[in-house]
Amino acid sequence: MTNQEVINYICEKLNAKNPSHNKKIAKSFICYLKNISINDLYTSLYEKCNLNINKIDKLIKKINKSIPLEYLINEKYFLNNKFYVNKNVLIPRPETEEMVLEALSFLKTQSINKKINVFDICTGSGNIAISIAKNYKANIYASDISFKVLKVARKNAKDLGANNITFLKGDFLKPFIKLNLKGDLIIINPPYISSKDRSVDYSTKNYEPKKALFTETGLEFYNIFFQNYHKIINNEGIIFLEFGYEQKKPIYDLMEKYICLNKINYKFFKDTNKKDRFLFISLKNNI
Structure with a gap:
């Protein structure tokens, strides 16, 4: 044949x-x-x-x-780079590419004389941190709670020549707080699907890592973040968050509860499918 x-x-x-x-x-x-x-x-x-x-x-x-093709061939393209993936990491989604491109657009407006600290929290395969590293010179830190996940991220960084990334193991914000690290740009794509959500497709629910997808309500990470973000960000920093398309209102409510909104600039953005998907927060007039 x-x-x-x-x-x-x-x-x-x-x-x-x-x-x-x-x-x-x-x-x-x-x-x-x-x-x-x-x-x-x-x-x-x-x-x-x-x-x-x-x-x-x-x-x-x-x-x-219904086993995902990406796990069978151990690869997924993200912003034109081939990433190794296995059952330990979430398969990168095209929507997240949009957030990374927005982050890169922001970075390219910054002074070339200032070395920016970029935090990729819940890094997974490393697709966000590595994509930024390959397009912008910054001090990049990428964290995850799992050794197995970080092993994949480190492999991808090595394979794709992203040498300016420091990988940290720890639960969400804790490694940054422990090391007293402050970021100029923080980008997070945390687990945001409620464990009670029945609309999740069979393949995702049964084969992708549950810890990378689900929490009880889908909002736990945002709750923690809005209460503690000030501990890991510099005075004029910017934040990029991805969330579920039905979570704009509860995300706003959490932000309003824990942050003085008249002291920040923020904007919700839709993805290319016209669904609410991203929140950008600036501690100065960057948005």
């Missing part, structure tokens, strides 16, 4: 009814198994494919059980 015929074969075997999604999975399978780029695949669609069909069938069975 040719590469194109193998793509067609995979698409026929997949349970999903979305043809474009099936083609994407099929192409990813072939690129992974042959260790080639998508561009290489496009230029060799009608060349003979020497892949073992039995191996392909085993992968198809796993996909049909």
Whole structure:
């Protein structure tokens, strides 16, 4: 069979009814198994494919059980960089790319004579910290509570040449408070799904790490953050938070409860799907 015929074969075997999604999975399978780029695949669609069909069938069975493709091929692209992922880390989402691009836009307005401290809290695969490190020279600190998660993040930093990151192990804000570190830019994508949320899809709920996704109400991390953010931020710092699309009102209520709003600038932003997703807070007129 040719590469194109193998793509067609995979698409026929997949349970999903979305043809474009099936083609994407099929192409990813072939690129992974042959260790080639998508561009290489496009230029060799009608060349003979020497892949073992039995191996392909085993992968198809796993996909049909809703195991995420990213865990099967151990990779996920984020802002055009290929990140290693496994079952210990959350799969990076495209919405988070938007927040990182906003953070980079802010950083590029800063004086080149000042070395900025950037904190990526709940780093996961390291996709946020590494994406910033590859585009801006700063003192970057990335934290997570899990050794297994930090192992993945460190691997990605090494593989992608992001050498200006200090990784910290600890629970949420604690390692920064303990070391008396102050950030100029703090960016956080914490667990924000309520454990009672029944709308979470089967694949996410059953295969991605629960500690990276769920808390009892989905708001615990924001509650802690708004009460303690002043302990880890410099006087003119800026904060980027991602949250669930139905959480704007409770996030605002928490912010109003713990922060004097007339002393800060803040703005809620929607993602490209027009859903409320991000909160930017500035301790001066940066927004």
